[in-house]
Amino acid sequence: MKALVLGASGATGKLVVQQLVKKNIQVRVVARESAIIPRQISDDKSIEIIKGNINDFEIAKIKDLVKDCDSVICCLGHNISFKGIFGPPRKLVSNTVAKIIEALQSLNLNPKFILMSTTAYTNRKTGEVNAFGEKIVFSLLKVLLPPHKDNMLAANHLVYKLGSKTNIDWVAVRPDSLFDEESVSKYEIHNNKIRSAIFNPGKTSRINVSHFMVGLITSDQLWREWKHKTPVIYNKE
Numbered sequence: 001m002k003a004l005v006l007g008a009s010g011a012t013g014k015l016v017v018q019q020l021v022k023k024n025i026q027v028r029v030v031a032r033e034s035a036i037i038p039r040q041i042s043d044d045k046s047i048e049i050i051k052g053n054i055n056d057f058e059i060a061k062i063k064d065l066v067k068d069c070d071s072v073i074c075c076l077g078h079n080i081s082f083k084g085i086f087g088p089p090r091k092l093v094s095n096t097v098a099k100i101i102e103a104l105q106s107l108n109l110n111p112k113f114i115l116m117s118t119t120a121y122t123n124r125k126t127g128e129v130n131a132f133g134e135k136i137v138f139s140l141l142k143v144l145l146p147p148h149k150d151n152m153l154a155a156n157h158l159v160y161k162l163g164s165k166t167n168i169d170w171v172a173v174r175p176d177s178l179f180d181e182e183s184v185s186k187y188e189i190h191n192n193k194i195r196s197a198i199f200n201p202g203k204t205s206r207i208n209v210s211h212f213m214v215g216l217i218t219s220d221q222l223w224r225e226w227k228h229k230t231p232v233i234y235n236k237e
């Protein structure tokens with residue numbers, strides 16, 4: 001089994017890599033030259049590190065990255081800095097998702113594709129609706145916060161452009177407010193949001209997000225349960 005992890009230098013991505021390695025899954029990561037990669041990853045000879053910026057990769061290079069992979073996990077996100085939030089590339093995540101899907105479709109491949117999304121995404125297809133106050137806040141965020149718009153476009157690509165009548169297998173995992181904790185703890189997965197992401201957010205630890213994502217990769221039963229869906233993950237309180 002081989003997995004491609006994008007955003008592997010990030011807080012969640014590196015946990016995904018560590019858990020994949022523990023499961024004896026071969027890992028390929030793409031990391032910018034400037035990325036700080038934990039020694040656990042850089043020193044591990046079983047992990048293939050491709051240097052470069054995924055955002056600049058042409059389709060031919062993306063095809064090369066995915067052609068022998070059984071799964072692709074995208075944990076990309078905009079860095080929390082002025083440049084990361086307001087500078088280019090404003091469509092880092094959505095453009096990457098689109099290019100990965102294009103590469104898979106043109107190669108006629110169907111690995112498990114997992115997007116790290118967010119509870120700020122409302123899946124109207126499954127009947128989720130925003131309350132009046134949330135509508136206002138989300139509309140403002142869409143205009144004022146480019147990463148929010150990017151995350152919405154990325155999830156929409158899967159939910160609407162692909163949907164469920166597709167031979168691309170995808171899951172968009174939606175954590176609520178992220179935080180770090182040492183080890184995996186109890187968590188719950190829901191088809192839809194059970195609380196307001198704006199006015200009553202829950203918490204989700206990054207290690208639990210990575211645990212669920214790796215579970216999706218290793219368990220076909222779990223995959224069948226969540227395929228073409230946007231599961232929400234909360235830590236149990």
Ligand SMILES: NC(=O)c1ccc[n+]([C@@H]2O[C@H](COP(=O)([O-])OP(=O)(O)OC[C@H]3O[C@@H](n4cnc5c(N)ncnc54)[C@H](OP(=O)(O)O)[C@@H]3O)[C@@H](O)[C@H]2O)c1
Pocket residue numbers: 006007008009010011012013031032034035036053054055075076077078079080084088089092116117118119151174175176177178179206
């Ligand atoms: N914050 C929350 O509470 C929350 C809640 C739900 C969902 N989310 C979503 O989850 C995502 C991942 O969260 P996280 O905390 O694990 O993210 P993170 O630590 O910020 O990691 C982001 C990853 O994206 C890469 N990246 C950033 N800008 C890039 C660029 N211009 N070109 C190429 N790669 C770039 C980073 O690479 P470098 O190391 O090279 O910078 C890093 O690998 C968030 O970005 C957000 O969309 C967040």
